[in-house]
Amino acid sequence: EPEVTQTPSHQVTQMGQEVILRCVPISNHLYFYWYRQILGQKVEFLVSFYNNEISEKSEIFDDQFSVERPDGSNFTLKIRSTKLEDSAMYFCASSEVRGRGRYNEQFFGPGTRLTVL
Amino acid sequence: GENVEQHPSTLSVQEGDSAVIKCTYSDSASNYFPWYKQELGKRPQLIIDIRSNVGEKKDQRIAVTLNKTAKHFSLHITETQPEDSAVYFCAASRVDSSYKLIFGSGTRLLVRP
Numbered sequence: 409e410p411e412v413t414q415t416p417s418h419q420v421t422q423m424g425q426e427v428i429l430r431c432v433p434i435s436n437h438l439y440f441y442w443y444r445q446i447l448g449q450k451v452e453f454l455v456s457f458y459n460n461e462i463s464e465k466s467e468i469f470d471d472q473f474s475v476e477r478p479d480g481s482n483f484t485l486k487i488r489s490t491k492l493e494d495s496a497m498y499f500c501a502s503s504e505v506r507g508r509g510r511y512n513e514q515f516f517g518p519g520t521r522l523t524v525l
Numbered sequence: 526g527e528n529v530e531q532h533p534s535t536l537s538v539q540e541g542d543s544a545v546i547k548c549t550y551s552d553s554a555s556n557y558f559p560w561y562k563q564e565l566g567k568r569p570q571l572i573i574d575i576r577s578n579v580g581e582k583k584d585q586r587i588a589v590t591l592n593k594t595a596k597h598f599s600l601h602i603t604e605t606q607p608e609d610s611a612v613y614f615c616a617a618s619r620v621d622s623s624y625k626l627i628f629g630s631g632t633r634l635l636v637r638p
Contacts, residue, residue: 439623439624441625441626443626450630451561451569451616451626451628452628453625453626453627453628456623456624458623464623466625499568499569503624512557512620512624513559513571513574514559514571514626516561516568516569517568518567
């Protein structure tokens with residue numbers, strides 16, 4: 409069964425450094441998402457992406473964050489200048505486009521644990 | 526803003542007993558309600574979902590009920606087994622927007638053998 413993959417599984421960085429988290433969504437999916445989960449807390453929506461543009465972003469997704477689909481398979485999340493509070497598990501997810509008004513199951517990747525020192 | 530409340534935060538049951546987890550959502554336009562199971566260190570995995578045009582859905586030992594008027598939905602697990610032990614998250618979504626999922630705070634379920 410196809411799965412969403414993410415690399416790296418664990419990223420350790422110094423405060424102020426840039427990080428890029430990578431995701432390969434399921435191949436026939438067209439909606440992509442990033443979520444984060446601070447240790448022991450709920451999963452929080454960051455951004456959704458469709459048709460090569462952001463369709464919605466949360467308050468967390470400020471100017472330090474950006475997303476890109478550089479080619480036909482990868483979907484990346486960049487944090488320009490990491491802060492201590494960016495430490496979390498970052499999940500990528502993807503879903504099919506089933507047509508307007510149709511529900512869509514989101515499939516999650518295994519996550520990247522980001523540790524900012 | 527959009528919010529999903531989930532209770533209880535922890536739930537301990539004896540193997541074979543039933544477990545019920547409840548969620549309340551704030552956005553009346555929400556129309557899709559998935560439940561995810563997350564084992565320690567693993568990705569969230571969908572176990573069951575329900576759309577707003579249905580009041581109840583069942584899949585073997587798992588069922589979900591939805592009360593649109595009260596904006597409540599619940600997960601019911603019958604005949605619990607130790608492998609059901611995990612964190613369960615409810616979520617709500619609007620399929621006419623970006624399809625983002627708004628998650629509840631999670632319920633840690635422990636099934637005692």
